[in-house]
Amino acid sequence: MSAPAAEDVDDDLWSAIGDPTRRRMLDLLLVEGDGTATSLAQRLPVTRQAVAKHLGVLDRAGLVRGTPAGREKRYRVDDAQLARAVAQLSSVGAAWDARLRRIKRIAEAIQRTQQD
Amino acid sequence: MSAPAAEDVDDDLWSAIGDPTRRRMLDLLLVEGDGTATSLAQRLPVTRQAVAKHLGVLDRAGLVRGTPAGREKRYRVDDAQLARAVAQLSSVGAAWDARLRRIKRIAEAIQRTQQD
DNA sequence: CGCCTCCTGCAACCTTTGGTTGCGCATGAG
DNA sequence: CTCATGCGCAACCAAAGGTTGCAGGAGGCG
Numbered sequence: 001m002s003a004p005a006a007e008d009v010d011d012d013l014w015s016a017i018g019d020p021t022r023r024r025m026l027d028l029l030l031v032e033g034d035g036t037a038t039s040l041a042q043r044l045p046v047t048r049q050a051v052a053k054h055l056g057v058l059d060r061a062g063l064v065r066g067t068p069a070g071r072e073k074r075y076r077v078d079d080a081q082l083a084r085a086v087a088q089l090s091s092v093g094a095a096w097d098a099r100l101r102r103i104k105r106i107a108e109a110i111q112r113t114q115q116d
Numbered sequence: 117m118s119a120p121a122a123e124d125v126d127d128d129l130w131s132a133i134g135d136p137t138r139r140r141m142l143d144l145l146l147v148e149g150d151g152t153a154t155s156l157a158q159r160l161p162v163t164r165q166a167v168a169k170h171l172g173v174l175d176r177a178g179l180v181r182g183t184p185a186g187r188e189k190r191y192r193v194d195d196a197q198l199a200r201a202v203a204q205l206s207s208v209g210a211a212w213d214a215r216l217r218r219i220k221r222i223a224e225a226i227q228r229t230q231q232d
Numbered sequence: 233c234g235c236c237t238c239c240t241g242c243a244a245c246c247t248t249t250g251g252t253t254g255c256g257c258a259t260g261a262g
Numbered sequence: 263c264t265c266a267t268g269c270g271c272a273a274c275c276a277a278a279g280g281t282t283g284c285a286g287g288a289g290g291c292g
Contacts, residue, residue, distance in 0.1 A: 009136070009139070011136050014134075014136065015134070015136070018130075018131070018134035018135075019134075019249095019250080020125070020127050020130065020131070021250080021251095023125070023208065026212070027211075030212065030215040030216075030219070031215070036268075036269090037268080037269075038267085038268060038269085046250085046251070046252090047251070047252065047253085048268085048269085049251080049252075049253085049270090049271095050250065050251050050252075052269080052270080053249090053250075053251085054250085057249095068269095070259070070260065070268095071258070071259040071260055071267070071268055071269075072259095072267090072268060072269080073268085073269070079216055079219065079220075082212060082216060083213075083216060085212075086209045086212050086213050086216075089205050089206070089208065089209040090205070090206055090209045092139065092205065093202045093205040093206045093209070095143075096142070096143075096146065096198060096201075096202050097199075097202050099146040099147070100146075100195055100198060100199060100202075103146070103195065104195075135278095135279080137279080137280095152239075152240090153239080153240075154238085154239060154240085162279085162280070162281090163280070163281065163282085164239085164240090165241090165242095165280080165281075165282085166279065166280050166281075168240080168241080169278090169279075169280085170279085173278095184240095186239095186288060186289075187238070187239055187240075187287070187288040187289065188238090188239055188240080188288090189239085189240070
């Protein structure tokens with residue numbers, strides 16, 4: 001018990017997916033299979049350079065991998081690492097959910113004792 | 117299908133729980149029931165002022181509520197709003213998970229056709 | 233009451249990070 | 263060969279997380 005998920009979190013991974021722009025980039029890469037800084041920037045409200053920086057962050061976090069292809073550099077999601085990230089999300093969510101439920105149970109118990 | 121969960125996300129809520137210090141604060145508040153800026157700062161690696169700022173952010177996001185009690189101000193978690201945040205976490209996680217599974221299915225299908 | 237202590241709030245400042253513009257360079261297309 | 267397209271690097275800006283320092287209000291106690 002007492003898996004304090006929020007303390008086990010890989011902060012690099014979490015902060016990588018914590019940014020809204022990076023989340024949308026991951027979404028796009030998942031949907032389209034792959035993409036370049038330029039192609040992603042076209043469907044995002046930021047410049048190509050901003051996207052490139054984010055790709056660097058995601059790359060260092062291991063969430064994407066880029067391979068040079070001629071004059072462009074195509075990035076694609078690393079499935080395993082994204083799966084790890086998803087696991088951390090649900091881990092934190094489950095921990096909080098469990099604590100909320102516990103609090104609710106206690107509150108109900110108190111109500112019961114007061115009604116006696 | 118194609119529910120692009122990452123776009124439905126309430127960015128204020130998400131960015132509130134995106135910060136590691138704020139996540140640990142929520143954890144502490146959940147475990148201990150309530151707390152003040154000073155009491156939280158004692159078990160966190162940051163100063164009281166930093167904690168106070170974070171409490172401000174969490175308050176504006178609706179995740180905590182603070183009530184003055186004499187010379188101190190006690191904060192406690194808003195269960196409903198945290199439940200909403202948990203829902204968003206699992207929503208994004210589920211969306212990515214679904215896409216990962218879909219990719220895996222497609223990959224397997226391709227393998228099968230190639231084996232034929 | 234008067235003093236002292238503790239907790240809070242406000243302000244100035246530093247550093248990191250997400251974002252921009254501008255430029256130079258390489259590589260594929262005509 | 264020439265041109266344009268895509269990339270990387272550098273300078274710069276604003277917002278956010280964090281720190282120190284200081285002034286003020288509520289409680290405890292002689």
